[in-house]
Amino acid sequence: MLSAYTPPPANQVVRVGLYDNPPKIYMDTNGQVAGFWPAIVNAIAEKEGWKIEWVPGTWEENLARLESGEIDMMPDVGWTEARSELYTFSGETVLTSWARLYVPRGSSIESILDLNGKKVAGLDGSVNFDGPEGIKALAAKFGVECTFVSMDSYTEVFEAIHNHEVDAGVTNKDFGDQNESKYNIERTSVILAPTSLRFAFTKNSDQTANLLRNIDADLKQMKADKSSVYYKALDSYLAESSQQNIIKVIPPWVYVVGINAACIIALLMLMVLIARKRIRERTASLEKSEARYRTLVENLPDLIFKLDKNYVFIDHHASPESILYASPKEFLGQSVLKMLPPALAKITKKYLDQAVKTKKVVTYEYQLPMNGDTLDYEARINAINPEEIIVIIRDITDRKKAERDLHHSEERYHALGNLVPVGIFRTDAEGLTTFVNPAWCQIAGMTPDEALGEGWLKAVHPDDLEEVRNRWHKSTISSTGSNADYRFVHSDGSVVWVIGQAVPEKDDDGHIIGYIGTITDITERRKMQELKEAVIRAESADRLKSAFLATMSHELRTPLNSIIGFTGILLQGMVGPLNNEQQKQLRMIQGSSRHLLDLINDVLDISKIEAGQMTFSPEPFDYLDAVQSCLEKIKPMANKKKLSVVTTLPSAPLEIVSDRRRVEQVLLNLLNNAVKFTEQGQISLVCEVKGNSLITRVIDTGIGIKEEDMAILFKPFSQVDTGLTRQYEGTGLGLSICKRLVDEMGGELSVKSEWGKGSEFYFTLPLKKGKK
Amino acid sequence: MKKKILVIEDNEQNMYLVTFILKKAGFEVIQAYNGNDGVSLAEQYIPDLIVLDIQLPKMDGYLVARILRKNKTLEKTPIIAVTSYAMPGDCEHALAAGCSGYIEKPINPETFVSQMEGFLHPISKA
Numbered sequence: 001m002l003s004a005y006t007p008p009p010a011n012q013v014v015r016v017g018l019y020d021n022p023p024k025i026y027m028d029t030n031g032q033v034a035g036f037w038p039a040i041v042n043a044i045a046e047k048e049g050w051k052i053e054w055v056p057g058t059w060e061e062n063l064a065r066l067e068s069g070e071i072d073m074m075p076d077v078g079w080t081e082a083r084s085e086l087y088t089f090s091g092e093t094v095l096t097s098w099a100r101l102y103v104p105r106g107s108s109i110e111s112i113l114d115l116n117g118k119k120v121a122g123l124d125g126s127v128n129f130d131g132p133e134g135i136k137a138l139a140a141k142f143g144v145e146c147t148f149v150s151m152d153s154y155t156e157v158f159e160a161i162h163n164h165e166v167d168a169g170v171t172n173k174d175f176g177d178q179n180e181s182k183y184n185i186e187r188t189s190v191i192l193a194p195t196s197l198r199f200a201f202t203k204n205s206d207q208t209a210n211l212l213r214n215i216d217a218d219l220k221q222m223k224a225d226k227s228s229v230y231y232k233a234l235d236s237y238l239a240e241s242s243q244q245n246i247i248k249v250i251p252p253w254v255y256v257v258g259i260n261a262a263c264i265i266a267l268l269m270l271m272v273l274i275a276r277k278r279i280r281e282r283t284a285s286l287e288k289s290e291a292r293y294r295t296l297v298e299n300l301p302d303l304i305f306k307l308d309k310n311y312v313f314i315d316h317h318a319s320p321e322s323i324l325y326a327s328p329k330e331f332l333g334q335s336v337l338k339m340l341p342p343a344l345a346k347i348t349k350k351y352l353d354q355a356v357k358t359k360k361v362v363t364y365e366y367q368l369p370m371n372g373d374t375l376d377y378e379a380r381i382n383a384i385n386p387e388e389i390i391v392i393i394r395d396i397t398d399r400k401k402a403e404r405d406l407h408h409s410e411e412r413y414h415a416l417g418n419l420v421p422v423g424i425f426r427t428d429a430e431g432l433t434t435f436v437n438p439a440w441c442q443i444a445g446m447t448p449d450e451a452l453g454e455g456w457l458k459a460v461h462p463d464d465l466e467e468v469r470n471r472w473h474k475s476t477i478s479s480t481g482s483n484a485d486y487r488f489v490h491s492d493g494s495v496v497w498v499i500g501q502a503v504p505e506k507d508d509d510g511h512i513i514g515y516i517g518t519i520t521d522i523t524e525r526r527k528m529q530e531l532k533e534a535v536i537r538a539e540s541a542d543r544l545k546s547a548f549l550a551t552m553s554h555e556l557r558t559p560l561n562s563i564i565g566f567t568g569i570l571l572q573g574m575v576g577p578l579n580n581e582q583q584k585q586l587r588m589i590q591g592s593s594r595h596l597l598d599l600i601n602d603v604l605d606i607s608k609i610e611a612g613q614m615t616f617s618p619e620p621f622d623y624l625d626a627v628q629s630c631l632e633k634i635k636p637m638a639n640k641k642k643l644s645v646v647t648t649l650p651s652a653p654l655e656i657v658s659d660r661r662r663v664e665q666v667l668l669n670l671l672n673n674a675v676k677f678t679e680q681g682q683i684s685l686v687c688e689v690k691g692n693s694l695i696t697r698v699i700d701t702g703i704g705i706k707e708e709d710m711a712i713l714f715k716p717f718s719q720v721d722t723g724l725t726r727q728y729e730g731t732g733l734g735l736s737i738c739k740r741l742v743d744e745m746g747g748e749l750s751v752k753s754e755w756g757k758g759s760e761f762y763f764t765l766p767l768k769k770g771k772k
Numbered sequence: 773m774k775k776k777i778l779v780i781e782d783n784e785q786n787m788y789l790v791t792f793i794l795k796k797a798g799f800e801v802i803q804a805y806n807g808n809d810g811v812s813l814a815e816q817y818i819p820d821l822i823v824l825d826i827q828l829p830k831m832d833g834y835l836v837a838r839i840l841r842k843n844k845t846l847e848k849t850p851i852i853a854v855t856s857y858a859m860p861g862d863c864e865h866a867l868a869a870g871c872s873g874y875i876e877k878p879i880n881p882e883t884f885v886s887q888m889e890g891f892l893h894p895i896s897k898a
Contacts, residue, residue: 560878562878597878
């Protein structure tokens with residue numbers, strides 16, 4: 001025993017790490033080292049004759065110093081297996097401590113699981129933070145992912161919680177007991193890392209064995225003596241702050257008994273808490289593993305492989321319907337990487353490595369040729385336990401095919417939407433436009449951006465806007481389709497008529513998710529329709545006009561019949577002899593009524609021509625015969641005016657095919673005019689055949705026609721020079737009727753004239769050879 | 773023996789005019805003022821010629837002509853339509869209805885009788 005004892009050198013200097021962890025160890029306001037641990041250290045140093053040199057630093061810095069031998073010892077180090085490899089620990093436990101999770105007052109965090117996604121602060125390097133039972137390890141065990149913030153002291157941890165810089169924080173119970181009331185924070189029921197706090201010594205010093213032995217012996221002694229510094233220090237520094245005053249007035253013996261009882265109760269409570277926590281953890285882990293198995297059962301159609309750490313197949317599960325790339329005999333005991341095609345093996349290795357490294361479930365998709373088809377698979381690798389990697393393979397060929405089909409179909413519809421000349425639009429459930437195709441933009445004269453939302457309404461014609469808006473609003477409220485004709489106005493002012501249609505688009509549950517609709521340009525159709533309507537209106541107006549004229553003509557003829565008839569009877573002397581005056585006056589009546597009849601006939605002719613109701617009955621006849629008959633009719637009047645009538649006609653009969661009645665009407669009208677408007681000179685009639693046409697000229701030496709009157713010559717009711725109307729009686733319709741009749745018969749009527757010298761009217765008729 | 777002519781005409785003045793001219797020329801004239809009377813008088817008196825106005829009350833001239841043409845005894849009796857030549861196709865309609873010829877209104881008193889004689893002539897020969 002003695003031989004083993006080496007006395008410590010006098011005034012031996014012991015370097016002790018000092019850091020801030022009140023009340024256990026800290027520098028007080030006077031710069032004095034204080035706290036529970038310094039009290040013990042100083043007592044031992046005094047007894048052993050050591051000189052203590054306090055080396056200030058952070059907890060982490062001092063642990064590093066302890067490891068390297070820069071300091072000799074550190075107080076208040078929680079014993080762990082890992083640390084015992086780095087430092088030498090005192091055999092005696094000085095304090096038992098644990099840590100608590102603190103949160104800002106009013107926080108909803110109650111358990112470890114509530115920490116998911118949260119920020120948690122702790123003391124850098126401390127057992128309760130970084131140790132195997134610390135908060136980090138615990139969170140990982142529960143699969144809780146949170147951000148950890150390392151602090152240099154517990155004070156900083158509390159401040160961070162207090163200031164809501166973090167969502168939670170971990171401190172040991174001693175610090176918490178002393179300081180929690182100073183901050184706006186509260187305890188949770190989460191208790192961590194019950195720890196035996198001891199002295200730790202550097203392994204790099206010869207002093208260590210000596211220090212260890214002495215300190216262990218002294219501690220044993222102190223703990224046995226209830227009045228020792230140990231208990232005094234406990235009292236001064238570690239009793240809960242709120243109870244300090246009460247405890248002070250309690251006699252020492254009560255206190256001693258009390259502190260023992262309190263320790264026992266605290267320990268019991270701690271044990272209960274720890275037990276409860278362990279049970280909770282176990283239950284959670286059981287539930288987790290049960291859930292895992294349930295998932296496995298539910299996933300039975302999947303292929304499940306178990307691999308060892310070398311990625312060798314060690315087991316598998318396959319449903320009867322699953323197709324295997326190789327038989328179990330072939331692959332069991334073989335490496336995955338050898339079994340698979342090289343390219344796939346490379347990918348597989350990458351994901352297996354990743355899963356093993358991250359300890360997280362890794363999912364990926366791949367394709368594998370199988371019986372001539374290429375099938376799609378999804379693999380899930382679970383390498384939480386690297387010795388036993390679980391790989392779940394699912395056949396997703398159908399899903400992938402559906403995805404691809406959907407993609408292709410959408411592409412097709414998109415291409416179609418760009419090509420069709422029909423405008424396509426889509427809206428959301430509220431009827432706000434979300435899409436328009438190029439044709440829509442072209443029809444409405446807007447860019448897609450301008451059309452979005454309710455922007456398209458800006459292009460709607462102002463007269464239609466109100467109705468379109470109301471109708472669309474109504475259909476979106478009632479969730480029905482709509483159908484409307486309306487107009488868009490382009491920026492250049494052009495108007496486009498469209499027919500707009502829309503139907504609701506529903507999801508699988510039948511809820512309206514929007515509307516899809518088309519607009520079709522119906523401007524052309526609309527124009528045609530308007531034109532057609534106008535034509536119909538005009539036609540019906542025309543029919544009405546000609547029906548009116550026909551009726552009027554009939555009604556006028558009936559009384560005229562008896563006027564002309566009786567006048568004729570009287571003039572014939574059928575009733576009795578007439579004197580000269582009676583005869584003269586009756587002839588006046590006869591003349592006037594015949595003029596009236598002409599007028600009625602002309603009006604009727606014009607209306608028939610205009611209504612396209614003039615009918616022609618072409619038949620072969622000798623044109624010269626017709627000419628002679630007309631000449632006979634005007635000769636009396638020409639003779640009366642002493643006008644000579646000269647004719648230049650072909651010698652042989654001239655057969656044409658036409659409506660003789662109408663041809664004579666034209667000829668007679670022109671000859672009548674010539675006689676009527678000529679006071680002296682002659683009337684010439686020239687007939688000649690030119691090519692396939694028969695040309696007839698009626699030339700007079702009459703008053704002629706003024707240049708400016710030529711244009712209105714052939715217009716109905718426009719007898720030129722109204723001043724002459726009285727002088728030259730006539731309806732003013734003759735020439736326009738002649739021109740139209742000639743037109744209808746396939747010829748042309750024209751005029752040449754010189755005012756004061758005479759006129760030449762000429763017309764052509766197509767010459768149709770007779771049967772010969 | 774005097775030839776009998778049935779005149780079917782609703783206008784009193786025109787009836788008087790036609791009757792006057794025909795009587796002067798030596799015909800016997802039977803008068804009917806509407807289509808119905810015209811048909812029954814024609815069937816009763818079997819005239820040698822019928823002068824038929826087209827626009828008539830109750831039954832128009834076209835229908836009168838059609839009915840008369842179905843009567844065996846009147847099959848070949850000349851029926852002369854007196855039309856106003858107002859509506860397009862009036863004449864064609866008249867001929868299609870069975871009329872032997874037509875005269876445009878207003879009639880010409882100077883030529884009216886000779887026109888009637890012309891229609892009667894081939895029948896008197898037969």
